[in-house]
């Protein structure tokens with residue numbers, strides 16, 4: 001028995017046999033082809049490309065009605081890569097100009113393209129390099145005559161692989177779970193596993209080399225743990241946990257329609273974070289009273305052009321429709337600049353997290369920003385929309401953004417299109433400078449939303465994507481807690497709503513702490529809504545605020561931890 005640790009993608013615990021999938025870079029044959037045989041070699045490559053395109057098309061056609069909505073989009077992205085001249089034309093030229101065989105030409109071009117993505121600042125875009133590799137792998141398999149989808153033979157199993165393409169995941173209908181060596185929380189594997197509601201752990205480094213086919217494994221998607229060849233005692237323990245979790249989930253469902261009100265009558269807003277417009281409906285079904293964070297950058301990713309104003313408008317309108325009249329907070333583009341659009345021309349920043357991200361990029365590209373602002377304004381004519389500006393640090397960023405919103409309003413008005421002239425405009429507090437000068441921000445904006453993911457990263461100088469410093473990423477560091485508390489207090493003083501929309505809002509271990517700080521709006525992944533609601537229903541804000549203000553008075557992390565433990569001493573006893 002041994003265990004492996006990776007990145008938790010969620011989905012609970014599953015126990016089953018391993019199916020280890022052969023993926024990625026079996027040896028690519030490299031040889032030269034005589035000039036007279038080169039056209040034939042190009043034809044061989046084109047036939048393989050056609051085969052794979054056909055496979056993807058067939059898979060898309062046969063997607064069941066209940067397939068996750070991301071599935072079709074991911075298959076389309078892969079089909080687009082098959083047409084991408086940077087991959088295909090370049091491979092063709094390698095065959096004709098250098099006499100390389102089809103496999104060599106394609107693999108080297110895919111590696112070069114994937115490398116360009118890997119250089120990018122933005123973690124989401126870096127992951128897109130893997131899509132290129134996955135598509136190339138499938139073509140290489142077809143060239144070698146071993147194409148087709150991996151077979152889910154026999155009983156349902158936990159699939160273990162170095163990497164897995166979305167098409168493969170969808171073909172593995174009997175998957176109990178996925179254990180994947182590569183990827184992070186934002187990889188397609190992760191996104192798809194979450195929406196398939198299948199337990200998954202990614203970033204296991206070398207799991208696929210250590211695990212043998214047919215071995216029994218326990219996959220704990222919530223804690224990112226994989227136990228290989230467990231003994232009877234461990235198996236029994238995890239079976240109990242599995243049963244308890246099922247029971248718990250069923251019990252929690254009863255809270256969906258219960259108002260999120262504390263024992264002392266404080267009403268709390270529970271909102272959802274979404275990445276794609278289609279997720280709004282699921283969020284509403286899970287009990288969300290609104291969307292607190294729509295990460296609009298997902299509309300811009302995985303493509304070489306920008307979404308048009310109409311396309312964005314439709315996406316925002318779809319989210320509003322999904323929420324059935326409840327408010328939707330659309331965050332403007334939070335992405336690492338135009339490198340997404342043309343990586344070959346945009347220089348890589350030396351220190352990407354501190355570079356031209358989010359609002360900095362949008363203000364540097366006002367025409368692109370105006371397109372998004374007009375689309376958001378037009379959506380506000382269809383339902384309650386709030387606009388949220390990411391990564392503010394300077395007051396002139398607010399001035400410039402408000403001026404651009406004004407300009408966009410005039411343009412939409414001139415066209416006679418409806419919009420809400422009173423659409424609230426808020427800002428994210430996720431840079432320590434913004435939290436420390438929060439009064440400046442709260443005066444100028446209609447609401448604030450605390451992005452704890454970045455606030456922790458920037459306060460503690462910990463790259464949130466670097467696993468080597470992950471242990472130092474401490475949401476409960478006294479400095480972080482003070483910044484959060486200061487922001488909430490400033491909002492309350494000014495009578496402006498303040499939300500938390502980082503991961504901390506969805507952590508039930510932090511619910512009482514945030515309630516005690518005076519927070520009344522939480523926005524999180526829909527899967528956490530009911531767990532947090534249960535904490536709220538058992539909490540008394542009056543009592544918590546005294547305990548939390550004492551806790552905030554100490555700089556000693558040990559005392560902070562003890563204070564936190566006291567807040568939660570008995571999770572089922574009111575506090």
Ligand code: PEP
Nearest residue numbers: 430451452453454501502
């Ligand atoms: C945050 O930083 O907490 C946040 C919600 O934004 P993102 O995770 O998208 O950077």
Ligand code: MG
Nearest residue numbers: 430451453454
């Ligand atoms: Mg952020």
